[in-house]
Amino acid sequence: MTDQKKLNIPELSDVKKAHERISPHIHCTPIVTSQFLDAKTGAELFFKCENFQKAGAFKVRGASNAVFGLDDATAAKGVATHSSGNHALSLSYAAGRRGIPCTVVMPRTAPHAKKDAVIGYGGTIVECEPSTTSREAVFAEMVAKTGADFVHPYNDPRVIAGQATCSLELIDQVKDLDCVVAPIGGGGMISGTCLTLSHLAPSIEIYAAEPEQADDAYRSFKAGHIIADDAPVTVADGLKVPLKDLTWHFVSNHVTDILTASEQEIIDAMKLTWQRMKMVIEPSCAVPLAVILKNPNLFRGKKVGVIITGGNVDLDKLPWITATGDKQ
């Protein structure tokens, strides 16, 4: 693993510093349980509710850690990012709290709710096409012009250390977990989870949950190297981005397994959560419950932490109601 030397891998001390730095700007989100879902799965599920987080998602942890860690001169030039949504509004939120500019490159197809929220927090949007290629090209041009500090949505040690504070709270709130399940897109949350748990609770198994239709992390994990899709199509719009070197480091070294779910399984798990837990959650964070329901033997009898990553949904476009208003 000699090439790890080139990577700036965050340490446990970075997580603790991050937690101290961001605590004034985030919520310690609650743990919610459901007797109905426990009975249905045979497991004890502890939902870490980042849908109730500031800006509606866990991404505010990493974004705040990056923004509030900048020296004043760098901060003055502002921050910039590309994101399918939650990182964008989280960075806008954090930049707004610090009083610095934030520019966001976002696919023109991103949900209106997320675009409105970015603008609501004072961010500026520059649109690109909905592909990784377009996003990166448009972004490079914008950063060259503004000189803003680039905060990558996940492949950034400051961001991973920030996301890692979620599991830090989780293992303080719930003792003796057997495993944790979190969604995987670019791998920021799962990397943060690996970072914290590998140091503080190495016996806890870490499962990453991914849409079948955007299963690049699953295929990477099985192949032993990063495989990237350019423009996957899934209802879990937060999970379309590929792994990068830093997140691949954590995924390849610390993840127990990656489990996938179909679109219908994701939609069913999302609707079930709304129906029984009365919580608005995004399609992306229904993937963990979907894989738990799909693999009962793996989770039965276990204490399972489930990270509900966000609640920013376009309420006018719900995946179980088709364009004609019919039920799916």
Place this chain on the structure above:
Amino acid sequence: MTDQKKLNIPELSDVKKAHERISPHIHCTPIVTSQFLDAKTGAELFFKCENFQKAGAFKVRGASNAVFGLDDATAAKGVATHSSGNHALSLSYAAGRRGIPCTVVMPRTAPHAKKDAVIGYGGTIVECEPSTTSREAVFAEMVAKTGADFVHPYNDPRVIAGQATCSLELIDQVKDLDCVVAPIGGGGMISGTCLTLSHLAPSIEIYAAEPEQADDAYRSFKAGHIIADDAPVTVADGLKVPLKDLTWHFVSNHVTDILTASEQEIIDAMKLTWQRMKMVIEPSCAVPLAVILKNPNLFRGKKVGVIITGGNVDLDKLPWITATGDKQ
């Protein structure tokens, strides 16, 4: 007020007994706040989240108090009720916990989610037409046949004492409230609120919130006597029923004022709560937020308790998405 002698009006001691009796069967629901809504209203809002209650609504408080207060011989014959929904499934839940039968007369037009939940808890449904007249006729016939104990959805001292436990928790969880806003339909929740607050915190103002299109309580309050509509039409389907003598006693003696909101205002407040608080709430319990948004001068600068009465929504029929799938 000589005719009050005929009424069996619950006392504070009944509320305390109820709380002790039902505590093993209900949640002490959390208080949730929203900086966004505080900024928008200029008030400090404390949402008492009965949408996270057992069976998804506050009604389980009154139903459990009635069911667990029965002597064994009466209980063995079962319980019965008519209800537009949440009382029905709450009574089924409570009866199921005690292991006794529960029969429910319910309008054939009630949401599928509510019918399914009643059956899921082991209740039996007998359908009627969606009018108060039909409901009462079908019900009388059924009770004559089964000998079940009638637990009225709201005009029952056991039920009112049960609902009163909600405010008992609220004033313990949030100190120095200036006012409490709760929806009003038949008046069970508002009567319970009056019962608790008039004894323990008489300085707290009590506002009832009602749909304009089912404003029989508003008109009753202004007229000084009960006015009942037979079949009002409103998205707030839990608030269609009229006041009765017991609830009128509390409303006429202790409510500060009744405020109304239009259908669109109710739908907007419901959607705003889903969007910003990430909570699934029923149209009925969006009425308090709707009237707070509509009357900013009344609430600005005040500490306001807002009772979120339930979260049982038919997710296939959301009021801001029309039958053709278009936005409203």
